[in-house]
Amino acid sequence: MSGPKDEALKRRAEKVIPNGMYGHQTVRNLPEGYPQFFVRAEGARLWDADGREFVDFMCAYGPNLFGYRNETIDAAYVAQLSEIDAATGPSPLIVDLAEAFVQQIGHADWAMFCKNGTDATSMALMTARAHAGKRKIVFAKGAYHGSAPWGTPAPAGTVEDDRAHFMYCAYNDARSLEAACAEAGDDLAGVFAAPFKHDVLVAQEAPDPAYARRARELCDAKDALLVVDDIRAGFRMSRDCSWAELGVAPDLSCWGKAIANGHPISALVGSDRARTAAGEIFATGSFWFQAAPMAASLATLKLIKETDYLERAIALGERLRAGLAEAASRRGVRLEQTGPPQTPLIMVCDEKGDLDPKAGYAFGTELAARGVYFHPWHNMFISAAMTEADIDHAVSAADDAMAAIRETAAAG
């Protein structure tokens, strides 16, 4: 049970919002005891409507990179609001920001800005198809690339035609990628790839460099465009496109979530090879040319370049991973910890090593009761605003939570 104010808000919400809440932030698919509504955020912390404080490991599902209400970034936003924001044309900041992205992202020669991550992936899809007038797109099965009718993981309200000309391979399986591209024949427009395997509910996997290189070769051989969807992981793996770490340059990469530390902006960036096609598609939105989120993104890029935020997030993630592993071993709980330490997925397994969703949910409930907001089946995020004390608090809470779930299991 969450607090009384949260429960009262949920009851009001049920009347005026379908199911009381929608999208990725609904707590209907989360363990008992997770609050739905928050009233305050600061750094790595959230306060719910009942005043309960949480160390937040979800970072708004990605946007929070430098801490909630980062002073420098928010000041840039507010200062820009007092000049011009959404207007009849963009401000010069769109040029500054496009130049900053081109400077920051190795493969980028140009940038276009939008609002949702899905806007950027939809534009990538259209650009790939416009590039040589071909239709087939290869995705890794199970990967999420946006909530538009063509991308949504749930079929309700979509038609089969929305996914016409889509082919699927297995992530990190170069043979399966080759087979999908072969099936596309002369009609291959593009290959989409997540920077690493970060699907929900299954172990995360680092990208196999051979897979990434093969994707590049196949796109080159077939005059198709290679797209890296860096919306969730961008600037969390690298200060460049995540696949730059593998030495593989895509034609297009998609950015969103953290690029303005929570202010609303996303981006499609591309190489000169994709420029003509990107200039042919029609894509636009009422708020895409807002100046204030661009000011915030410029401030965020400056912090990305000038601070050790990435090394700190990795070190904190490693501290969390080691601490949890030690506690789990001591408590006799099997934790599956996968993915980069700064975007960890942590799930509870049974004695045979199979996922134990019930135990995972119980673990989440116990952690939430101790002021730690973990996610039982979606990768989490470490922000640069976290401290070693926050990590140690989470490890200690997890230690107690594991003791509690072991006790319940023994009693049951």
Add this chain to the structure above:
Amino acid sequence: MSGPKDEALKRRAEKVIPNGMYGHQTVRNLPEGYPQFFVRAEGARLWDADGREFVDFMCAYGPNLFGYRNETIDAAYVAQLSEIDAATGPSPLIVDLAEAFVQQIGHADWAMFCKNGTDATSMALMTARAHAGKRKIVFAKGAYHGSAPWGTPAPAGTVEDDRAHFMYCAYNDARSLEAACAEAGDDLAGVFAAPFKHDVLVAQEAPDPAYARRARELCDAKDALLVVDDIRAGFRMSRDCSWAELGVAPDLSCWGKAIANGHPISALVGSDRARTAAGEIFATGSFWFQAAPMAASLATLKLIKETDYLERAIALGERLRAGLAEAASRRGVRLEQTGPPQTPLIMVCDEKGDLDPKAGYAFGTELAARGVYFHPWHNMFISAAMTEADIDHAVSAADDAMAAIRETAAAG
């Protein structure tokens, strides 16, 4: 030619943005002399990068309802930023705002919030299809309902399948609507309608109440959902859904642009009939649950309820229409002024009454040189921040502009 700073920015932009700019705010399809970049906005005015001042009749293509940088609305945004904005869950404001929309919009029993107008129309499309598991959607030919692959007016990068199961009728033609619905047979999922005909490049038309009523009857008879796309015109025709003025209640209406006076938020609202379907679709976005735009939207709704903004905009639009008509008659220029006075479309015709795009562009250039930002082929918007003096300034500039284009025509 726009000013030297604008030209220098355009040259920088050409290197790092495909075609130097994209979407509805590119000036490539506008008359010579229109600046691409603006550095300051206030009330009804914009200043370009060269310091030139304009009375702006485009209102950011719709978002500006109460004037740029409205103090009350922006203060609500900034105050909310200092509590919580994008986070791991929504703030209670999402409940307050859904309640406010339900209270404000006659047909609404619930609301869902998103970012782009296209998000709301895509969700309406999915909800209509989820409602009874049917597929066909009827649109009026030439209407714009968003820039997603299914909606974009330009085919580049889309495939035919994106528009599978779409049927088309002529706006305001009940017989043609009946024929399209009949063609859909048992597979009719929904009918989309603009609140009035506001397509680009052609005369605007008020909705025929018989057409609107027939759309309602056909949807009822076929268990399909009626969708009014009020993104561009919402709260500019009425303080309710635009079709409330006709006595026709849709199942779904789509809102965006002006609902937070330029801050980024859009909405799908619906009746109880559509609630189950709306609760079945998966639609979400990284920034959809931001609290600050919701605070701004609450402040905007308050002004909508408590001020005479709508009556003022209509009166100012009528003053503009009358003033232009008088000047055009005196100058011997044929102006086609269509649509509601508060969202006027103003195009120049030749002596036979056919559109004269060249004269329309020349008129735009002359107006821009006199500090008035008109659009030659897209409807414009009157904001509540405009004054009678602004209108009179525009009429006087138009009078001079018409004299100039008549002189050029006579000389040519």
